[in-house]
Amino acid sequence: MALMLAHQDIVTLLLSLAVLLAAARIAGEVARKLGQSAVIGELLAGVVLGQTVLGRFAPALHGALFPTDGPVALALAGLTAVALVLFLMVAGMEVDLSTVWKQGRAALVISVIGMIVPFTMGLGGAFQFPGAFGGQDGIDPLVFALFVGTAMSITALPVIAKVLLDLQLFRTEIGMTIIAAAVINDILGWLAFAAVLAMMDTETGPTLTLPWTLALTLAFAAFTLTLGRSLLNRALPWIQAHTSWPGGIISFSVVITLLAGSFTEWIGVHAILGAFLVGVALGDSPHLRERTRGTIDHFVSFIFAPLFFASIGLRIDFVANFEPLLVALVFVVAVVGKVLPCAGAARLSGFAPRDSWAIGFGMNARGAMEIVLGLLALQAGIIGEPLFVALVIMAIGTSIMSGAAIQAVLGAPPRVSFVDYASGRTFVSREAQGTPRQVIHELSTKLAEAHGMDVARIFDPVWEREQILSSGVGQGVAIPHARLAGLAQPLVAVAALQHPIDFDARDGVPARIVVLLLTPASDTKVHLSLLASVVRLLAQENRLERAASAANWTQFLAVIRADPD
């Protein structure tokens, strides 16, 4: 019969998966709230549940939840191996090759210079002073130095894409240049790492000789990104037409990814290279529909990836393996070696000084990719745990830095949404009929109570403005507003009306949602952004109806936060 896990093993496996996933996702959400990448939280959740904290203070509990060998440990190892492969597929899907062609020369120059300099610094440093870089005995110094060079030179596409989106820079010239350079960097970086892995000749290592491995790797990469890509592009509509939707495409993507992963692992360069390249080829197809992509992305990003990153934190002791000098050295070499040459190359390509610095710091984000790379090197025996810990800290540090630094250099405003300034205390679900004046007064009173202000100070200017020009913006939304001198930050109150009230909108539709907006007189930008966010988030027929029938703030927020069905 089929090999199945025993009773006690199932209890442990399901429980440990539940605890790991819950901790990773909660910490990931907290990291997001703080404006950081979720990976940081997921990793820290693993650190807390792992050797570093739980293993130290409650070793029995830690051992029971996360056994180090036996069926549960192997099942977890299998799951995280599959999770890693699927994560790389999704990461590959985010790579848009067309931006590379569009940005062309500048991206190529920044990318190549931004790889060669840190690679050389890492390679030279680690070859000359292997001890300083945490090199271990018994490992070929050239392989070790090549790995350190590679680790210094990579850039994490997903992290930097998220930072650019948050700063509303994604579709700008700077943004697209960073993305294009990061794409080139990503692909070259993985190929370089593949070469390093191929040079390792361990017991569990590759089955082929080095030249064969390298030749097959290059051939596979070239095939996947050209002929393979166009074959996939032709296969997708056929599958969509002849199989159940979207299951055909989802299963096909996963099968091809697993096959490619198995193949690249077999030729000796780890499964993730194949998964990543297939992801690039799949993601590039215009026939991969947004919704299918979303289903794959959501399941992988919210189930598999958190499990994988938390599992990394599990078994490594981040306190015992923390070596301050090594951490500092890795950090400085990585940052200096990446920011300066990238900024310089951008300046040479004609970008203004500020923009060049922004590009430099953008390319500096290492994120999840560095952590994956480090883990594989650790497993292959190329590096030891102290260097791995230093790489993880460097990856997290550079990722946090990049957003803050770009913002400091460019002064770009964070995207604002009116819901960020409202709360349950400034929300009204109004059942009674009424007039604009009554609603505005009710909202003004709410705001005054919530922020300890005088009602008249809010109501008077808003009502005055409303009488001059009615604030019904149409599609069932009204935005009475005023700009107040001396306000430290915007104040927002929201009313969901059971009975529509006419705010004299141009389209004649009475308002179902009223958003009262007060902004500091000094800040025109935030005023316009908030106004725009109300229209963007509410002026959709399906959503307005649901938002208007929200009984409380949580329900209202739930409608706003969800994509429209």
Place this chain on the structure above:
Amino acid sequence: MALMLAHQDIVTLLLSLAVLLAAARIAGEVARKLGQSAVIGELLAGVVLGQTVLGRFAPALHGALFPTDGPVALALAGLTAVALVLFLMVAGMEVDLSTVWKQGRAALVISVIGMIVPFTMGLGGAFQFPGAFGGQDGIDPLVFALFVGTAMSITALPVIAKVLLDLQLFRTEIGMTIIAAAVINDILGWLAFAAVLAMMDTETGPTLTLPWTLALTLAFAAFTLTLGRSLLNRALPWIQAHTSWPGGIISFSVVITLLAGSFTEWIGVHAILGAFLVGVALGDSPHLRERTRGTIDHFVSFIFAPLFFASIGLRIDFVANFEPLLVALVFVVAVVGKVLPCAGAARLSGFAPRDSWAIGFGMNARGAMEIVLGLLALQAGIIGEPLFVALVIMAIGTSIMSGAAIQAVLGAPPRVSFVDYASGRTFVSREAQGTPRQVIHELSTKLAEAHGMDVARIFDPVWEREQILSSGVGQGVAIPHARLAGLAQPLVAVAALQHPIDFDARDGVPARIVVLLLTPASDTKVHLSLLASVVRLLAQENRLERAASAANWTQFLAVIRADPD
């Protein structure tokens, strides 16, 4: 460091997963094309790849792909255990408790009589003649008989729901009664099976005594379906409001399911009961949005479930364990014991004779649930492989039977779509401008060529009809049509027009898509269904635009088959 799989194990694991998933999904799609549940194909794929076929004819290849022990086997076992738990969660989500209240008494009567009779027959038969039912030595005869009774009495909700949908009976009185009765049956069936499992006192068995296990099971079920359900219903909007969407809900659902599974496994009644009940509670919440449900459902149904069902077929030798008498006995007892009492109870509740038979055959479908139940009993040592094989064949047989029997009894027409009668040979992507007459003539010519007919026989009646009443149905679609005597089946041709042509529709919108429809003069029903399918599938603005720009039949079909974004 984290326990990871070795190089060769990763190669094997990814390859075996890829092969298993690909085979399962392809066979599942073929089963669907034949109007059957995908589970049947998935299981057969496993049988072909497993002991039964591949293991017999190419044992070396079989052993290399699917090792029976070692890390890969354990990793696969872990993955399929998780897959089973997630499958049961999704199966639970399909249970709509509100239909139970709506259908009320009739459903309750049918369900209870439809359980008691087959349960008694199975129990009595297996207790009196354990040998005939494939009973093994060393197993408590009462436990064995209780299991056989339970196995005879269950009904598979997912299979019967799909059959009813296919036959357009889902929203009818009969359909909702069958569904409601199946829901009650499902929940009671699992509780009965939980009790049987709890009575097994094996080495790897439960950690609690029988009374404790039963008490905790009932308490858990009662809690989950009442207080737990309303807690979940309150938690969902909060999570949606305060976490990233839809990731928060997806992760939360999976975590709660894993925890419940771990708990019910711990109390000694297997993880699937907890997963199923949590699925019921989650699926019942109006706050679980369709799109989130879809993401979970798609990933589980198209990745995890196929892997699980194929893995069942893998190791069991369906040829060596095929005992014709046992198979026949199980089949007859199951069918007679279920169809007659259910049909009788339906008759007693006031249904017409034909409708009562339809309900009887509907309740008879065992599908995936029987297979899961059998597998767990096999693993727990309650039954041997021959009885398992008989149960699987009975499950597949009753599932296939139910659709055909209901159709035979009620004469319900299968849902038809115009695309089923068109093909690449009857599709035109027309770039030139033109008149309705030209398009209709071009399509008539295509049809005539494809089916070896005379052009005039098609064109003349269609054009004659078109001149009397123009066939522009609006929203950019025209459906010129005629009914021909002596036609064996409908003929359909489709034109995607690059330049819109005015077919004089009431809304004044010129046609972008023209569907030429010929139906047998004798069959009014199919004529109307096909007309309706054209309007249903095309009259959506987003979709029409894409369909009209399709360059070939495959692209056209891809647009039709996909949900609108």
